[in-house]
Amino acid sequence: MTGNTKVVKKIKTEATRIKGTILQGKKPSMKFPLRALSNVRYHAKNGYFEMRGRKKERTLTVNTVKTFAQTLRMMSLSKDLLETDDIATKREAYYVSKNWEAARFNEQPESDAVIDDVEAFFGLNREQLGFIPEEKGGDVAGRLIVVDQDRDTKKKIRIDCTKFGSGAYSIPIAVEHLEFETKADFILVIETAGMFQRLVKHNYWKKANCILVSMGGVPTRACRRFIRRLADSKKLPVYVFVDGDPYGISNIYRTLKVGSGNAAHLNEFFCVPQARFLGITPQDIQTYKLPTHPLKEVDVKRARDAIKNDPFILHHKPWQRALEQLIKMGVRAEQQALAKHGLNYVIDTYLPEKLRHPERFLP
């Protein structure tokens, strides 16, 4: 694969540079972008968090020799994976390191950090390096045909997402090679599997002519990338339907739309700038008289922290107001709270009413 060849070449170039430096009798070094929320800026026009320029330089010294060796080892593993067109989960990479004697990792978080370093170093994502996460990508149902490829025959495979009955199509870990065919009007992204099940079961996608995607909590990179590629290639609007609480807003929705602070070097690919917030908004709680739970201390803290420090929220006044309103009300409401008015109230009333005015969705 050409993608792989390109990456292998990058790795070799870097290794050659390091080797050259060593042979000159100098200490080699590597520069990594600093991966932290403080090194992130919300770029409104591009629509995602991007890295500010800060980098840290890791020069090979007595103190860094262990990490340095591990990083090179990891790059070497990546090269092997790419050359043989194989993949390794992060957990598997950790076990491979057990062959490295003194340079082995004692705990998986150590090896994960080195993998993150390597991907940030090359400005690639870990799937491009041959490493895959353990996590599941998310589920899809509705008016969509995904075009995949058979690994052996290279024949195209057309997967019709309307044909899963009460089940759903699972987003694969690597989505770069997928192509799409659809006549849907929009993509509806749902936080909980429970709500997704309800909408699938009642064929909501047929009624609303849409594609349903379940995130199951904070969306994985694959899920974000899938939605992004689908929305970009078919010019579809993306509406997000999550719980009405600080976590749903500032963690799930924010991460889907603009990316995360930690993987800022990759947000360019793993974000969905066209996403809009359908609900549940703080206003919905009042409008629909939803049953609520009191906000916990962590919720309030999370909301205040977002208002103060999250570059995305800071950029959007309406979001600040919405969060303030939530704090003031002191309550939160889940998606399923709509069931108070009848199990299918969400399908018959709530979603149609909301979808009549997409322009009112929060940014």
Place this chain on the structure above:
Amino acid sequence: MTGSKKRGQKKTGRKSAGPAGKRATGKSASGGGGKTKTGRTRKAASGGVRTARKRGAKKSPPKTSKKSAGKPAKKTRTLATSKKPSGEAKQKRRPKPKSEIALEGLPLFEGGPELKAETPAAIQGEPSPRVPRAIVGTPPPRGKGTKERKGFQTAQTIALRQREISISEFFAKNRHLLGFDSLPKALLTAVKEAVDNSLDSCEEAGIPPNLLVEIRELSENRYLLRVADTGPGIVKSQVPKIFGKLLYGSKFHILKQARGQQGIGISAAVMYSQLTTGKPVKVITRTNPRQKAHVYELQIQTKTNTPVIISEDTLDWEQPHGTQIEMELVAAYKKGLRSVDAYLHQVALANPHAELVYRPPRDSEIVYKRITEKLPAEAKAIKPHPHGVELGVLLDMLKLTKARNVKGFLEREFSRMSARASLDVLEMAGISPTTSPKRITREQAEELIRAFARAKIMKPPTDCLSPIGEELLVASVASEVEPDFHTAVTRPPAVYRGNPFQIEVALAYGGPMFSEDEIVKLTRFANRAPLVYQQSACAITHSVVNTAWRSYGVAQARGALPSGPMLVVVHIASAWVPFTSESKEAIAHYPEIIKEIKLALQKCGRRLARFIRRGVKAREEAKKRSYIEQYIPHIGAALRDILSFSEREEKKIVSKLSTTLEKSRKQ
């Protein structure tokens, strides 16, 4: 055990019982200075009550006399206790019969030899500054003209119930003041009193102490305590009073470093034993190998604070000289930080010249060997220093002195008062040097005290102190915990309130006996006696907490003791250790004392820091070296994997990189 009694309070001031019957524990005292003088007078024998009032001083109705205390019956066994086997020593040291002693010395009150041994005290005249006048034996007003009202008492009816309380009765009710408040503490206190006395007497007699402490469990919460020493023994006639009378001892009136101070301790233990078991204590003592040992069974008559001899006999004892006390008491034997085990351990630590055999109730015998044959330098008794004297004490001294004029008085009764200094002081005070001490008024005495403060007076002599010494401290600590590092500092003597004192600190760090994360072990000593309770109230703890240990490489949370594999030993030696309470558990917070402790701690800390830094450096060095050896081959191997070059190339990279790093590290 010897006969000296100790403990009690420091005081000399006057005290008498208030009508309320609160009577003095030994605590009321006034300053430290007067001990010498006031005391040496009389001793009391048994229960007769005498008043100590001086003639002419206030007139007391009969009732009062009962309550005012006499001079306490303390007697000084000046050279007393000890008796060495040698004839000369023997003669010199034999105590005089009590009446003789009572009369020698200073002129006394008219009271006569028998006073009640109440609190130390009341001499006459001016009340000591600490005791408000009101409670000084003023008689209850006789009810002239008082109207009787229904349901209320009159002064007369109240007066019917007002009577003297003997010191023994007082302590019988207030045993917590003496350290007998809980069962485990009672056992420890009894051991402590006996051991303190034994060590004091051996040292006074110049005998290297050999002690036996045995605790036997008789039944639940019932123990038999036996403490024996090889000291000089106690003269037969003194035995009953030493053990059977509170506030009877040799140390109260002498300004000199000793474990005991007041003469309460061992008799309090006897009283505790008696209160809890009803049994007498058994004392064996022998002063001369050519005579038989005397065996007494004693109790205390609490109403009168007098000893009661239950039986008396002689015995062929295996020891040529020495004393043994055996008492049964209700108590509890516990292990741990504040146990008898820990206490004796610490005694051994601070007394490297003593051999200690300990037989605990259940475990096998423990022997603490003598580390040095050298006895500590004998501490000398000193006269009070002018800076420590208080008004009441000064007034008492003026009344009691034999000097004919004030100048002579100052020179004779105080340390560091030369002729020149005395004249200076008197001039500042505006008093003629030839004035008779008896004529000095209270106002003049106040002037005198102010002049003391202003005049240039040499610091008190310090030969009354006997520190353990850096060398022995280090040896003790080293044998105790086998540390990786140890050091000790003995500060030069310093002075608080006219009392000389000296601080010693030893510090042990690392080694097999410690674990990393615990709070450091702090061991406190006052005149070689361990302080076990009330650690947090003690000036020593305060000083350790307020030393910046982090700058020496030792972890310390704010406002807490440092933590780490460390033992800190602090010893304060003083002719008068300022305890915060009678049970001698914590040192009072005098700024001078805290400063000295901190200086000593800091010096030890700086030495420790050097050690710690060396260790840290060496460890880092080794770690870095091994890092290079361990990881550089992986860099070579990884590059080779990626770039597929030859093995020779790989070796070249590894050696080149190793050289580069080694070089950069040395720069």
